Amino acid sequence: MKAVSAEVFNKELEKKGELNDDTKAVELTGDEIKRIINDFAKATEISIKAGYDGIEIHGANNYLIQQFYSGYYNKRTDEWGGSLEKRMKFPLEVVDACCKVRDKYNKPEFIIGYSLSPEESFDDGITMTETMALVRALLKKPLQFIHVSQSKFFQESRRGEGTGISRLKVIHDEMKGKMALVDVGGLLSDKDFNKALNSGYVEFVGAGKAFLLNKDLGILLKEGKGDKIDLEFDADDPKKYALPKMLWGMVL
Numbered sequence: 001m002k003a004v005s006a007e008v009f010n011k012e013l014e015k016k017g018e019l020n021d022d023t024k025a026v027e028l029t030g031d032e033i034k035r036i037i038n039d040f041a042k043a044t045e046i047s048i049k050a051g052y053d054g055i056e057i058h059g060a061n062n063y064l065i066q067q068f069y070s071g072y073y074n075k076r077t078d079e080w081g082g083s084l085e086k087r088m089k090f091p092l093e094v095v096d097a098c099c100k101v102r103d104k105y106n107k108p109e110f111i112i113g114y115s116l117s118p119e120e121s122f123d124d125g126i127t128m129t130e131t132m133a134l135v136r137a138l139l140k141k142p143l144q145f146i147h148v149s150q151s152k153f154f155q156e157s158r159r160g161e162g163t164g165i166s167r168l169k170v171i172h173d174e175m176k177g178k179m180a181l182v183d184v185g186g187l188l189s190d191k192d193f194n195k196a197l198n199s200g201y202v203e204f205v206g207a208g209k210a211f212l213l214n215k216d217l218g219i220l221l222k223e224g225k226g227d228k229i230d231l232e233f234d235a236d237d238p239k240k241y242a243l244p245k246m247l248w249g250m251v252l
Helices: 006-016 030-049 064-069 084-104 128-138 167-175 190-198 209-213 217-222 245-251
Strands: 054-059 111-116 145-149 180-184
Touching (some): 030 054, 030 084, 128 167, 190 217, 209 217
Parallel strands (some): 054 111, 111 145
16 A cells, blocks of 8 residues: 555546546545555564574565655645655654563574665656665664665765765765665676775675576575676576576566
């Protein structure tokens, strides 16, 4: 369910001729929002009981948490929307709820991180100024890492704080080693990964497409076999990648 106002969402559906009782959006009530926050806490509890090493709170890629923080999506006028501080309320309460569960089970070694997408290109979307406000708030929380999800590792800030400077440098300089910074940003070759790690902008790099292309990516990188790393999908050999049929259709 989107955090954009129900009125705006329904008008868009009406324009497309898709508005009906099944598609009509209804704004979340305060009780429903609190129930969702509790669901994040329950997921944390399940992860601890299952023996996982940690969790990552998904506050990126235009999903629900990011929608609450974005002025483009969030048109609420109550305690959950409006000012930057009110839009930040939902993300921070999710973080607090997850961390409280870790404390409840006395699991200080259980890792909790937070992922975010640093900017939105559309009007009223998240700028680097707003991202840095969220980063500074997250640095006050007992998290172990912040994960930046973007399409290009060296992407520069477009609007707001640090305009024209690498987003990761702006964030890393603010963090000052208080917790680890992780990024996934279109890295494919061994040269890509080495350049990213040697930039000094992050403590860890992540891989998405590179792992889909190479099931043994970690081994290839560790053993210095960069020439064996596939950089493009071979449409004639789908079995090579062990991808579900639906996912295979998405990557081509």
